Amino acid sequence: MKVPMTEYLEIDLDRELWQCRVCAHVLGSARKPYKEGLLVYARDPREIHKPILDPSYEFTFAPDPNWVQIVEYYCPECATMMEVEYLPPGHPPLNDMDFDIDALKRQWSTRDPVDLTRIAGPEPAGVDYRAHSHGGRARTYTNTGVR
């Protein structure tokens, strides 16, 4: 069985592998950090959060590149950006998801596969976004988990 662990990552329980949910590329052992199977790029945060104010000001809405860099992780096959970390320069990336694979197997041995249509969670009680006219286009692009 494959268990989706994030928007872009799943664990193949039988083979104990991290896998890309977009292209099914195998990233490595589920008992090791998934990041080890990804491409990494650290960038100046001002490339993403551009200065909104004149850059001659000390503070501009852009983060300070000497204090923080944006570390991006891409699937080596489909180049989906699976994770983003904001780290001080030189700070080791975190082993952010370190799951107990044996426990995960036990947990899923009695479960049905995940219903991907419900993975985003329930709507707040009493809210019907589809009835909301100016929610407009968003409704045609809800995450069905089908790729």
Add this chain to the structure above:
Amino acid sequence: MNKMEKSALADNEKVLIEKFLADNVLFLGPDPEIMLDHDIAPRSELEEAGMKLEVDPAVQALIRDRLQAGTNEGYEMLEQMGAAPGAKWGDLITGVFTASGDLAVSSAGGVLIFSALVHHPIKFINKFWTTEPTVGIRPGDAFIHNDARYGNIHNTDQSLMLPIFYNGKMVAWAGATVHEGENGAIEPGGMPSAAESVYEEGLKMSPFKVVENYELKKDLVTFLQNSVREPKLQFEDMKVKLFACRRIEERVLAAIEEFGLDPVIVSMRAGLENCKAEVRRRVSEWPDGAVRTMCIADSTLRENVLVKICLEARKEGDQLICDFRGSSPEFANRCNNTVLASLKGMLAQLFLTFVWPDLPRNQAVFAPIQVITDPKSTLNSSYSTPNAESMMTFFPAFTMLQLAVAKFTYSCPKKYSKLIAPWHNMIRTFIYGGITQHNEMVGNLCADLNGMGGGARADRDGEHAIAPIFAAMADSGEQELNEEEVPFIQIVSKKLMRDNQAFGKYRGGQGYEMIASSLGSPLWGFMTCCIGSKVSSVPGLFGGYGAPAYPLCKVKGVDVFDVMKTDPRKFEFSIVDIMNKRPFEGATYTTHHFGMQFEIAKRGELFMITQGSGGGYGDVLERDPDLVISDLEAKLISHETAREIYHIVYNKDTFLLDRDGTEKARTAERESRKNRGVPFKEFIRKWTTPEPPAELPFYGCWGDDRSVIYTGPYGGMPRRKMNAEALESVYMPNPRDVRIAQLEQRISELEHGGKAAGDLV
């Protein structure tokens, strides 16, 4: 004397000595036994007896609804009658507590963290004042409290607690808490970031009796009024809280009359116990393992430094442990530290509001969850350390847990709320103080803080300026109403700034701009208190970007009200246009970090800020191009962002999307990613350093090793390394001295042909 006699005598002596010591405690400070425990109290005799009876669960639910309705009524009263701006816009809460002090039911609206912390002062009152002959707890009494060290988030919030008696027996407590604002601190408004010691933080009320026979004691009220800048507010809101508590008391007693005492006791107790069991069950649905998160709180509010907040959340079976060890040490003379109990209250709020909003709003929701911190860290600060701005560390800590919970729960077959990226986490608003147009001294804050941008959801964008992280329902206030009471206006308000958002497949909800200027006051000033001007305080989720950084902008040396009279076309209605076009000749335009201590605002000078964005969700290249176009149309993003971040191709004039062109542009960007990305191991070799860069003023552990804590260098204080188990408080130099040293160095450089004379900074 034989051995037995000797030992009996020794026992007698021991009892005597213990009694003597108990009777002669020099000072009843915060009780560690109470403050370190966030679990529900053991069953009382009354509860033990009641729980043996069979009370129909339907009746229990009915009673709970009655109590809920009572607290909601109290909430409405407070909101309608309270004088504090915080009260008017929902920064308050009411609750019913068990006789032991556990929060059993809280009002449906309001700030849960307040009530999640009132159990500490009630437990203090129960423990120390019940048997204290000079105090005692009798029908008609009520107690007041605000000191966070006895249980609260910071001392701008005041609680009133009223014991409820039935047939001469105390059976419950009613409580009401309001963000009052003014509290007589070194700065007006109740959240003094200039406070360098707890004695500059204003009123420090340990729990004491302020009401007898349902009447406020005039002498004590006068003392409190005399200690704050808003005596009218202090009195009025004490009265209102008393009435709200009395209404709740009335409702609890009516429930007892109708259903009997035991069923009411059982309803409260079983509600807590069942809730605790249900939380364990829900946690057990998560995958076992560890999720690690970290962020940088980039300011103490006096200076920019890197304050690390890190979390390892470990889950095994039905246990969840939030381990914050490795986070920054406490700052001895800064107010951004949090008492451990306050941190726990904030974390409880995450589960009550965001993760399991369907659970009853009681204290047991957090009871099974453990929190570990290093003593004397900024998340577990000591008694003598200021905490008036505890939000500057416990909000980021909340965000780290919010991020971790999303990573734990993605795979869970059943979710109880929408999966979301982190909410915006800073109170981007103005605190103010001075003399009003009605010639009154005030000090308080604008409710715009309640409009934090929502995090992007797993299937939808975040909501703009929607709600604060500490309350599901609150209001951001009516500017016109404020202007009747205080002498400043928001010349620009409720306007969204282009590109002020966290990008992603789904983007974060944005916040709005505020341009404030004082008008018609002999003495007026503002404060702001947020981190995140150099490093984003809110990350994204699953490949989504975080929020941008947020500056404070000022325009001085101008009276814009004169400009509006003489040359109104000069006035620009956005922060960006004012700052970038500099339309007023002779004025100074400056930007600053968001920690502004109380500063005089002359008529017509501009203080400009914007609320913040929630985090983004997912890869920007997966964003529906139609959504990018609609954000362009709504002026939420610039053309630059559409092209360079989202990589869509469209006609700039007509906004007509070129779908094929977009697909090609995105494919090209994916190829660029593959070209610039390097394999993880290679990246680590080049990127990772064994210690924080030498010049970075860094506070906390570096990487996985949480046993070594770095501090500095800052303002002439060198880099230090501490053992995490023996942390020492960090003393920060006076920012003015740091500035003088910088200027002296600059003078020296100029005088000696560019060579630095000192290495102070």
